[in-house]
Amino acid sequence: MALENKWSVIKIVQELLAREPDKSSITPSLISKKIDLVLMLNPLWSEGLDRDAVTEELIRRFSIWVGVDGSLVDMKGHIPWLTADRKKDWRYWQRYREWQELKLSWAAVESMDKTTDHIIGMLEDPRRADSWDRRGMVVGHVQSGKTGNYTGVICKAADAGYKIIIVLAGLHNNLRSQTQMRLDEGFLGYETSSVPENGSALIGVGKIDSSPSLRPQYVTNRTETGDFNTKFAKNLGISPEERPWLFVVKKNKTVLTRLLHWIHKHVAETVDPDTGKPLVTHLPLLMIDDEADHASVDTGENVVDADGVPDNDHSPKAINSLIRQILHSFSRKAYVGYTATPFANIFIHERGHTANEGPDLFPSAFITNLAAPSSYVGPSRLFGLETENGRAGALDLVRSVDDHCEEDGRTGWMPARHKSSHIPLFAGQDTMPDSLTTALHSFILACTIRSLRGHGNEHCSMLIHVTRFNLVQGYVHQQVSSYVTHMRQRLKRRIDHQVLLKELEKLWHDDFLSTTESICSEISDKSDYRMFDWNSVIESLPNVLDEIEVRMINGTAKDALDYSDSPTGIKVIAIGGDKLARGLTLEGLCVSYFLRATKMYDTLMQMGRWFGYRTDYLDLCRLYTTDDLIEWFEHIADASEELRAEFDFMMESNLTPKDYGLKVKSHPVLMVTSPLKMRTAKTLYLSFSGSVVETVTFFRDQSKIKRNYDAFMALQKGLGDAEIIPQRKRIDRKDSWSGVQWSDVSPHYVIEFLSSYETHPDSIKVKSDMLSEFIQEMNSVGELTTWTVAVIGGSVKIPESVGGLHVNRMRRSAKKNDDSSRYSIGRLLSPQDEALDMDEPGWLAALKYTQEKWKPDPGRATGKELPDRPNGPAIRRIKGFGAEGLKPRPDKGLLLISLLDLEAADSSGTSAELRVNKESLPVVAFAISFPFSNASKSVPYMVNLGFWGEQYGASE
Structure with missing residues (x-):
């Protein structure tokens, strides 16, 4: 009854507050007056009412x-x-x-x-x-x-x-x-x-x-x-x-x-x-x-024939x-x-x-x-977005898992590839890996803290998704159930309970206290993230453990977790696979342990049950997963933002769904969705119009590094003497670059460079031969005929001779989960780089366009403040279509090159501490900013279904 009274009072007080013309005047004092007014109407609602909880909820809502x-x-x-x-x-x-x-x-x-x-x-x-x-x-x-x-x-x-x-x-x-x-x-x-x-x-x-x-x-x-x-x-x-x-x-x-x-x-x-x-x-x-x-x-x-006629x-x-x-x-x-x-x-x-x-x-x-409310936590908020200095804005809630399989990737408790007959053993024993034990401990602590915060009657769930096979899920269920029962008995009977309490206390001090502090400093909403002394946690642990169920979710209706039938709140550890992955909502999801080895964009997005609303307990949430999957979710966050931004621009151009479909079908980012769903098992037709491409994955093999360095040397030799990149005036400041450039460059030199350059096979969006072919296609209709080529310098004090001038090498840190054959970075470009060849009128037009088309959406981490610099799509659009008083320049391409130092990339020290080999060749990286075009030109990309499945796994 007390809980029903709470929500009844909240609902009516919210209606009263919604009529306030100035929402900034909604203070605890005003809320208290409205609560008094509501209780005068129905005094029975005061029974068991926690006025502080009502006030906190209403402050959060407004x-x-x-x-x-x-x-x-x-x-x-x-x-x-x-x-x-x-x-x-x-x-x-x-x-x-x-x-x-x-x-x-x-x-x-x-x-x-x-x-x-x-x-x-x-x-x-x-x-x-x-x-x-x-x-x-x-x-x-x-x-x-x-x-x-x-x-x-x-x-x-x-x-x-x-x-x-x-x-x-x-x-x-x-x-x-x-x-x-x-x-x-x-x-x-x-x-x-x-x-x-x-x-x-x-x-x-x-x-x-x-x-x-x-x-x-x-x-x-x-x-x-x-x-x-x-x-x-x-x-x-x-x-x-x-x-x-x-x-x-x-x-x-x-x-x-x-x-x-x-x-x-x-x-x-x-x-x-x-x-x-x-x-x-x-x-x-x-x-x-x-x-x-x-x-x-x-x-x-074959839905339509070669002429587009329906079959x-x-x-x-x-x-x-x-x-x-x-x-x-x-x-x-x-x-x-x-x-x-x-x-x-x-x-x-x-x-x-x-x-x-x-x-x-x-x-x-x-x-x-659909835009999201500010209380939503999505991919860009959880994983951040890529910048040239690494990811920015990520919440400290993701924990890396590496003990689920052996180094060979084929054996262990849960290797990425296993059969339905696999029996999960850890160190040869019928038990769980340490990382899953830690995840279970995290869930128990999360439930306990939520209970202490007054959320004891609310749902609390944990997801364990490690295999698609029901038989293997059964083994996992048995291991988890056995462990939870054993914990319950140890605490109740006080047998060997001190060891368990020490493990929980260590996790509490090493992870929970610091993470709550970190989350409180990173979010702006008025959430109740109270923490408690360890003795309070110990007292609540046995009762919380008694309430936890361990369930298999394998597709039957009885697994649907009828939360509405449980007014006192379900506390459940849900173990499942594909049938748990898509659509099923786990209310109050706090902890996820996720090892599913697929890299398909849409499949991974749908498996992200941990995205959503975590009012008052975001700081207690954890995602335990592998470094590979962390990298792919980061990629998803970036790609999702890119495609939603593209949607915004097309919407403002009053285009139709058909126009958007034509654009997206040619978008290189979608090379990570299933070819079967694209209705083509053979060929994609890609257009790079209005997009930016960056090389972010490179060879470590010295012969490959030398080949690409030779392609760069041939390019600068053909271009001759360079000039210093000029500063650009931007309202009340100037953008500047360390480096050199060539203006009015013939596309011939760019095409030759790309044809000679070899991109890494793991480079999903950037294939140098396709880019070369695309530029030639655009040249045939009079576009991309004039180029600016720039070499942007960095902080590594190893000068390279470029066009008769000196340019320092650049440092871009290597991602930690690379294998020995590749070197991967986050982003190559800085936000200002795509406007390197734009004068102030063009830059201002792009800024105006950005601000006019900008939409606040917390699901995309865009915040509420208008951007103060143009974004990439606006820059490319203004170049391609022009603005009032500006000439369209679909003929104008921008090639940006950086010389990355591999030893600096692998070093954890500062630039001043680096000890680098001046004799080693730099890794040549490039980015191209393509202006928007009205010309419907694309280039074919052949899809090998066997290779696709091997690289990315099944789509469902």
Whole structure:
């Protein structure tokens, strides 16, 4: 009761505070006055009420801000319809909003209202009588609240008049069941069961407004066998003309076939005059596709012929075909895919069409990028973003794991590659590696501290994801369960408990205290990160251990972790693989132990269950993973930011989803997503227009270093004498570089340099021969015909003779997990480098463009302050397209070269302490900044599927 009172008081006080015109006036004193006012209305709410906790929660909520969404929209065939007058009686939405206000900040609820209005408004009016078809996609950050968003869309769709609502909820029972539970709470308002009856328990929105007229009909339920079945559907006693029907179904061939046949037999009231197939014309359909990049995408080839004409005889993959056939069975329909990794969907051919299925699932109507609230922790916040001086902005929550396998990578407790028959042994014993023991200790401490902070009734989860094989997961489950039971007994019986307490105390002092201090200094929200003395922790440990469960999550509905049925909070260690990896939410996730060896962009992003909201316990969160995976997640953070920035620029240019699709299909960063999902097993066509490429991986082999050094020497010999790079005026300061440059360089010299240079095979985005070919392609249409070539110097006092002048070598630290054959760095360029050839008017135009197009989004670590220097995309765009009063320069390319000192890279000392070999050759690194172009030129990149799979692993 005390907990219910707390949230009731918070909700009403928040509504009162939201009416304050000046939100900066919201102080503890004002909150206290509003609490007094609310308790006067209902004195019973004061029972067990922790006023301090209410005040802290409200201060936190009103310190949260939400970023700005963006959309690419195609209005073709669309009739605008959503008005304030149309919304005034929307009761499904109103009760959902009130329910969300119990747990979300005022800013987050307002943002959701605005976003869902935008999405539903881009769909068609369900009252529109003629045929229509709208298909869109919503891109959210991983674990950022996409389910909450599409629940809001469903509520508004039901209010507007959509009658059939189908939610495609993953491939496995546990995710389908969890999604059903969430929609029971947020839309239906009562618990679904296998026996439909009016007496089902009211939950969620049903407790706010339980009117019988607001009771949608469910066709699927939350039980193990709750997916769609014909027998259950036959017994429905309500017509969808009166109230909407909700279907929550797996992306499963049998289930979708069953649903399709039922729609044809029981719902369709006419036939399609063109195909003769059953057709539903009286009921508008909304289909929500959760994790839309997973299973929904047709990975078959030859969707269109060489001339781009759709192949009507193409046979799509089963799931894709059935989804499209269901849509094709309605004359009025809307499809919205939700995902955090949209790249597979963007590769869907926008003209893909077959006679049986109709159009493919390309989001032709709109693509919306959801911004995140400031309380969200995503890849760029956890791993930081790459700079020339290493990563910046990363939170100190990641811990490296290296004891899970032996040095050969093939043996040990959990080698990267193992079979379903693998038995995990550590040092030859049936036990866990030390790193997993430490991770378990971290979880126990996190649960204990959360309990001491007053979060004892809130959920607390740990994820262990080390293998995709159920049999191997079983061994891990047995080891973890045995260890947790043994810990519990040691503390209860006080047998050998001192050794355990010493280990926990050491972790407490060495990690937890310092990390909490570090996190407090790095974040700005008003979170309660109290720490306690060790004796308090010891006293709480036994009770916390008693509450911890260890569960296997292998895809059944009983694994769905029904958090809503556990008001006192679940404390669970969840062990699973692929079926745990995608979509399933682990509430209160604190500690993750993650060894899954895949490098596919979309797969890794979806496996990032640790991203999300960690109010009041972010400092207690830990991610234990390998150095290789840390590097790949860092790459993902950078690539995700790059693609979202590209989206922003295209949105401001009023381009459509089709335009974005064409751009992304040629984007070199996507060479880390599955070729099967790109619908091509052979060739990608890449364009470098409007992008910057940097070499960040190099050979250590001296013969390769010499080859690239010779290519550089040939380049400077051809260019002749150089000049010092001039300073550039930037409003109230000057940008300067140490180095030399050549202006008005013929593309011939750049092409020759790139043709002679050999890039490392692990260099994903930068292939020198492809770049050379691309420049030649652009030259054929009169672009990239004039170059600035610069050699930028560094801090290593070894001068190289370049163009008759001296340039110092540069130091870029080597990444610690490189093998002996390669040398890798973070970034080569500094933020100011791409504007090296821009005068002040051009720089100011790029700055203005950056600020106009800039959108605050905490999910991208962009903060709330306007940038004070132009970003790379703006610089490249101004050069390529020009600005008012500026001449476009798509002819102008920029090649930046640096001479890296390998011994300095491997040294941990300062520049003054370096002892370097002046006789050694420098490692030649380069970057190219390409201006934007309107010319549709690209170059082929051949994909070897066998090599791809070997390098990056399976995509799912």
